[in-house]
Amino acid sequence: xxxxKSFVALLLVGVLVLPFMCNSLTAEAKTKSRENTTxxxxxxxxxxxxxxQDGLVAVFVTNNSTVTIDDLELTIEYLDANGxxxxxxxxxxxxxxxxxxxxxxxxxxxxxxxxxxxxxxIKLGCYKQYENHAAGVVVESNPxxxxxxxxxxxxxxxxxDEVEYxxxxxxxxxxxTICYPNDIYDLAAGATATEKERVYNNQTYKSYVYGADYDxxxxxxxxxxxxxx
Numbered sequence: 001x002x003x004x005k006s007f008v009a010l011l012l013v014g015v016l017v018l019p020f021m022c023n024s025l026t027a028e029a030k031t032k033s034r035e036n037t038t039x040x041x042x043x044x045x046x047x048x049x050x051x052x053q054d055g056l057v058a059v060f061v062t063n064n065s066t067v068t069i070d071d072l073e074l075t076i077e078y079l080d081a082n083g084x085x086x087x088x089x090x091x092x093x094x095x096x097x098x099x100x101x102x103x104x105x106x107x108x109x110x111x112x113x114x115x116x117x118x119x120x121x122i123k124l125g126c127y128k129q130y131e132n133h134a135a136g137v138v139v140e141s142n143p144x145x146x147x148x149x150x151x152x153x154x155x156x157x158x159x160x161d162e163v164e165y166x167x168x169x170x171x172x173x174x175x176x177t178i179c180y181p182n183d184i185y186d187l188a189a190g191a192t193a194t195e196k197e198r199v200y201n202n203q204t205y206k207s208y209v210y211g212a213d214y215d216x217x218x219x220x221x222x223x224x225x226x227x228x229x
């Protein structure tokens with residue numbers, strides 16, 4: 001499956017889930033719009049599941065509403081030719097800011113599947129003590145001698161408890177692979193973390209080479225949180 005370059009060129013933002021009890025709505029959500037009920041926000045979520053060349057699935061989730069989605073739980077079902085579910089994978093995100101996109105790396109079954117079905121649930125007003133500062137984080141990346149170099153700079157003005165990102169590789173419009181998410185803890189205000197991501201084929205474990213195997217890098221910022229503890 002192809003994704004337009006206008007989409008993959010964006011800096012994508014979001015976070016990873018933590019287990020807390022949630023309420024259906026908060027004062028923040030109500031002041032944004034009286035019509036922004038949980039159901040209406042749910043209908044403004046866009047989900048796109050994209051198979052990679054090495055047998056994974058990258059699931060992009062975009063919050064098109066005007067409120068922060070405190071909790072979103074994803075389930076992807078893998079179906080055979082008869083429409084029977086043969087495998088399932090799950091993932092979660094929290095504090096997805098309005099107008100931003102997060103991504104999940106999903107494993108696929110060893111046996112063949114012919115289609116996928118993605119479902120999700122959302123909750124609003126769960127994590128009143130959490131704050132996503134992703135808008136104040138700068139992400140840079142480049143091919144390295146052995147893998148991908150990622151630099152995360154915290155320009156948010158506050159010390160971040162946890163930053164999470166995913167590296168996605170493309171060759172033209174084709175998705176080559178999506179790496180496991182990586183976490184950076186206790187990133188001080190004004191600091192830059194420099195990370196090395198080994199990039200390899202999920203099936204053969206052969207390292208990918210820039211130019212030959214991929215020609216562009218997409219770094220998806222999934223989290224830049226203070227937890228308020």
